[in-house]
Amino acid sequence: MxxxxxxxxxxxxxxxxxxxxxxxxxxxxxxxxxxxxxxxxxxxxxxxxxxxxxxxxxxxxxxxxxxxxxxxxxxxxxxxxxxxxxxxxxxxxxxxxxxAELNQEVAELKQKLKIVQNELDTQKIYSNYRDWVSDLNFRLEIKMKVENLYGTIVKERMVQEYKNLPLDEGLIVSQLKEILEKAKVGFTFQQYMKLQEFRRDGNFLIHIERGKSIDKAREELRNAIFPSELKHLKAPLYKLFDLLEVVRNQN
Incomplete structure (x- = not known):
C-alpha cells in the first residue's frame, strides 16, 4: 500500500x-x-x-x-x-x-492434518469396537468349549496349507457356522473372520468402556464415521451386536 x-x-x-x-x-x-x-x-x-x-x-x-x-x-x-x-x-x-511458498506450505499442512484426522478416526473405530469382537469370542468359546477360537481356526488352515492338503472346514468351523446360522441374524463366517482380523489389528487400543450397553454401542456405530479402508466393517459390526445379544441371552 x-x-x-x-x-x-x-x-x-x-x-x-x-x-x-x-x-x-x-x-x-x-x-x-x-x-x-x-x-x-x-x-x-x-x-x-x-x-x-x-x-x-x-x-x-x-x-x-x-x-x-x-x-x-x-x-x-x-x-x-x-x-x-x-x-x-x-x-x-x-x-x-x-x-506461493506459503500457499505450498499451507497445502502440505492441510494434507498432514487430513492424514492425522484419518488416523484418529481409524483409532476411534478400533477403540470403540475391538473389544466387542473379543466379547463375542469369549462367549462363543464358552459355548463351544474351545480355547482361542480364532487362533484354532487359523492354525488348522495353516497346517492344511503347509501339508498341501485340501482346505477342510474341520469340526470347529462347522460347529461355529452352525451356531451362526441358528442365531438367524445374518452374521456369516466370512464376517466373523474379517472382524477377528480387525480385532487383531486393534490390540494396541483401549478396551470397551465399562458399563456400556449393546444398544448404546449400536447407536454409536450408526452415527460413526468410518475411514474408507474400514467402511466394509460397518455391516459386520451391526451383525456382531445382533449376534452378541443372542449369545448373551443364551448364556
Missing part, C-alpha cells in the same frame, strides 16, 4: 514538472514572438530604443537557461522514477514468490 502511494506521489510530481515546463515553454515562445515583433518594428521605426531590445534578449536567454535546466532535472527525475519502478517490480516478484 505504501509503495503504491509513493508511486502515485512521484507520478503527480512528474506531471506538475511537465506543466511547469510547458508554462515556461509557452513563456519562452511569447518572449521570442515579442522579440521578433520588436525587431520588425525596429526595422520600420528607428525611434524604438535599443535598450528595450537588449533587456528582452537578456530575459529570453535567462528563461532559455531555466528551460534547459528544467529539462535536465525532469530527465533525472524520470530516470530515478524508472529505477524505483524496477525495484518495486522486483519486490513484487519476491512477494509473489513468498506467497
Amino acid at each position: 505504501e509503495r503504491g502511494k509513493h508511486y502515485e506521489k512521484n507520478k503527480k510530481r512528474k506531471e506538475k514538472k511537465k506543466e511547469k515546463l510547458l508554462t515556461q515553454e509557452r513563456l519562452f515562445e511569447d518572449i521570442s514572438k515579442s522579440l521578433s515583433d520588436i525587431k520588425e518594428e525596429l526595422e520600420n521605426n528607428s525611434s524604438i530604443k535599443m535598450s528595450k531590445l537588449n533587456d528582452l534578449e537578456i530575459k529570453l536567454n535567462r528563461l532559455n537557461e531555466v528551460f534547459k535546466n528544467s529539462i535536465v532535472k525532469l530527465e533525472q527525475e524520470n530516470k530515478k522514477l524508472k529505477q524505483e519502478i524496477v525495484q518495486l517490480n522486483q519486490k513484487n516478484d519476491e512477494l509473489n514468490q513468498k506467497i
Whole structure:
C-alpha cells in the first residue's frame, strides 16, 4: 500500500514538472514572438530604443537557461522514477514468490492434518469396537468349549496349507457356522473372520468402556464415521451386536 502511494506521489510530481515546463515553454515562445515583433518594428521605426531590445534578449536567454535546466532535472527525475519502478517490480516478484511458498506450505499442512484426522478416526473405530469382537469370542468359546477360537481356526488352515492338503472346514468351523446360522441374524463366517482380523489389528487400543450397553454401542456405530479402508466393517459390526445379544441371552 505504501509503495503504491509513493508511486502515485512521484507520478503527480512528474506531471506538475511537465506543466511547469510547458508554462515556461509557452513563456519562452511569447518572449521570442515579442522579440521578433520588436525587431520588425525596429526595422520600420528607428525611434524604438535599443535598450528595450537588449533587456528582452537578456530575459529570453535567462528563461532559455531555466528551460534547459528544467529539462535536465525532469530527465533525472524520470530516470530515478524508472529505477524505483524496477525495484518495486522486483519486490513484487519476491512477494509473489513468498506467497506461493506459503500457499505450498499451507497445502502440505492441510494434507498432514487430513492424514492425522484419518488416523484418529481409524483409532476411534478400533477403540470403540475391538473389544466387542473379543466379547463375542469369549462367549462363543464358552459355548463351544474351545480355547482361542480364532487362533484354532487359523492354525488348522495353516497346517492344511503347509501339508498341501485340501482346505477342510474341520469340526470347529462347522460347529461355529452352525451356531451362526441358528442365531438367524445374518452374521456369516466370512464376517466373523474379517472382524477377528480387525480385532487383531486393534490390540494396541483401549478396551470397551465399562458399563456400556449393546444398544448404546449400536447407536454409536450408526452415527460413526468410518475411514474408507474400514467402511466394509460397518455391516459386520451391526451383525456382531445382533449376534452378541443372542449369545448373551443364551448364556
